[in-house]
Amino acid sequence: MEINHYISSWLFTLILALAPLFLLLKLKQKCVSTKHKLPPGQMGIPWLGETMDFYRAQQANRLFEDFVQPRMGRHGKIFKTRLMGSPTVIVSGAEANRFFLSSEFKLVISSWPSSSVQLMGKNSIMQKHGEQHRHIHGLVASSLGSASAGSLVPKLSKLVQRHLDAHWSGQERINLYHFTKNLTFHVVFECLLGIDVEPGMPEIFERILEGVFMPAVNVPGTKFSRAMRARKEIESLFVRVVRKKKEELERENSVGGGGGNKEGEAVLLPRYVAAMLRGEMSEEEVIDNMVLMVFGAQDTTSFAIAMTFRMLAQHPHCYQLLLKEHMDFKSRKRGGEDINGEDIKKMSYTWKVARETLRLFPPIFGSFREAIVDIDYEGFTIPKGWKVLWTTYGTHLDPEHFPDPTRFDPDRFDEAMPPYMYMPFGGGPRVCAGSQLARMNILVLLHHVATRYDWSLIHPNEPVTSNPLPYPVHGMPIRISPKRRSID
Numbered sequence: 001m002e003i004n005h006y007i008s009s010w011l012f013t014l015i016l017a018l019a020p021l022f023l024l025l026k027l028k029q030k031c032v033s034t035k036h037k038l039p040p041g042q043m044g045i046p047w048l049g050e051t052m053d054f055y056r057a058q059q060a061n062r063l064f065e066d067f068v069q070p071r072m073g074r075h076g077k078i079f080k081t082r083l084m085g086s087p088t089v090i091v092s093g094a095e096a097n098r099f100f101l102s103s104e105f106k107l108v109i110s111s112w113p114s115s116s117v118q119l120m121g122k123n124s125i126m127q128k129h130g131e132q133h134r135h136i137h138g139l140v141a142s143s144l145g146s147a148s149a150g151s152l153v154p155k156l157s158k159l160v161q162r163h164l165d166a167h168w169s170g171q172e173r174i175n176l177y178h179f180t181k182n183l184t185f186h187v188v189f190e191c192l193l194g195i196d197v198e199p200g201m202p203e204i205f206e207r208i209l210e211g212v213f214m215p216a217v218n219v220p221g222t223k224f225s226r227a228m229r230a231r232k233e234i235e236s237l238f239v240r241v242v243r244k245k246k247e248e249l250e251r252e253n254s255v256g257g258g259g260g261n262k263e264g265e266a267v268l269l270p271r272y273v274a275a276m277l278r279g280e281m282s283e284e285e286v287i288d289n290m291v292l293m294v295f296g297a298q299d300t301t302s303f304a305i306a307m308t309f310r311m312l313a314q315h316p317h318c319y320q321l322l323l324k325e326h327m328d329f330k331s332r333k334r335g336g337e338d339i340n341g342e343d344i345k346k347m348s349y350t351w352k353v354a355r356e357t358l359r360l361f362p363p364i365f366g367s368f369r370e371a372i373v374d375i376d377y378e379g380f381t382i383p384k385g386w387k388v389l390w391t392t393y394g395t396h397l398d399p400e401h402f403p404d405p406t407r408f409d410p411d412r413f414d415e416a417m418p419p420y421m422y423m424p425f426g427g428g429p430r431v432c433a434g435s436q437l438a439r440m441n442i443l444v445l446l447h448h449v450a451t452r453y454d455w456s457l458i459h460p461n462e463p464v465t466s467n468p469l470p471y472p473v474h475g476m477p478i479r480i481s482p483k484r485r486s487i488d
Helices: 002-035 051-059 063-075 094-101 114-120 130-144 146-167 176-192 201-210 223-254 269-277 283-314 316-332 341-345 348-360 410-414 435-452
Strands: 078-083 086-091 108-110 173-175 366-371 375-377 380-382 387-391 453-457 464-466 470-472 477-482
Touching: 051 063, 051 078, 051 464, 063 078, 063 387, 086 094, 094 387, 114 223, 114 283, 130 269, 130 283, 130 435, 146 176, 146 341, 146 435, 173 176, 176 201, 176 283, 176 435, 201 223, 201 283, 223 269, 223 283, 269 283, 283 316, 283 348, 283 435, 283 453, 283 470, 316 348, 316 435, 341 435, 348 410, 348 435, 435 453
Parallel strands: 086 387
Antiparallel strands: 078 086, 108 366, 173 477, 366 387, 375 380, 453 477, 464 470
């Protein structure tokens, strides 16, 4: 009784304390509404707005179905709400994607929580705008583009085979999602950064990830504080690696031996450090972008691979076509010859399967932008300082663009996709610079698993949750056995 009385008294006091703030926000909203024609929608309760509904839908990995679609049904493809204290406009559709994502740096800028900025790095590409952003984005894209694939694919293939030998040989059951997270971690460290993964490193990064969307309260005992300590550990390691690479490049330059990547060398770190020597990047920028690269690749690629296996298990005809493609590649190789960059370009059906999986299960729901000026769009005004959220599902599940949108059909991708309709890697200036790495990772792993193992899902309809990125709740366990037959 005393506890109930205490809670009731506390809630009554809280309501009284918030009442003036609620009235102030209502008056302010009314002033804004008379000044601008705002999009339709509900702002919810003061500060929180509709945040709790948003989080509940996110946790169930049904943000579009349970949060966005019902409001679209009431208000249309542009509506307002309030999320995490910020007035927010949610937009859907290819034209909205084109308008807002191509207006980066002119009408909107990328918007991230303070905790994400501090843990990923205030000097990383996520916080860069204009020419600074274009320069760093170009370094990553050129390191992972088709010209670099020839040198990266063989190294990536050897790494995948090494991990399969170490973790799959002699086993009957594998946790696929956790395996691919560990594999992708090694890919980024070894292939891109040239750093050997030491025991405990993945766990340190997991501690950082735990704090990325927590309140930025650096008080001992909080997840954010724990994450910041883990961030300092990784930062110390990266400082040593960057300074060592800087000394190597300075020595090479002094004797005229600089320029270009050596055979088997990491493809990204030397470019970062060379830019640092030219005065185009600071040491802090190099380190923050190294941290961001690990996080940008790991969970997204792992989820994409896990869901590709799920779709192949649920659609055996598609799997047979994919398997034949890879057995054909294998039959053309002589005496242990490995796949190369040219082979990757020819894995057309496998990439269609992966693309259709990414349409149905995009690793990112969308992303936030912040209006840096008053924006007129579709007859409405989005005031300066408001957030804008675009969604991948807004086009991926639109029957106008993808007939029977929930059906798995890799052959959709026989035709070229118009811009801003298919968005698993974002779009505009901030399109994911690591998308080619994800593509190579998916195709190389599928090749070696398909040609070496038979497998089946233990939970064919395993639920997916999100925190904040999606993942299969059981880790996508699969039964495996060495390949028993070949395909005619």
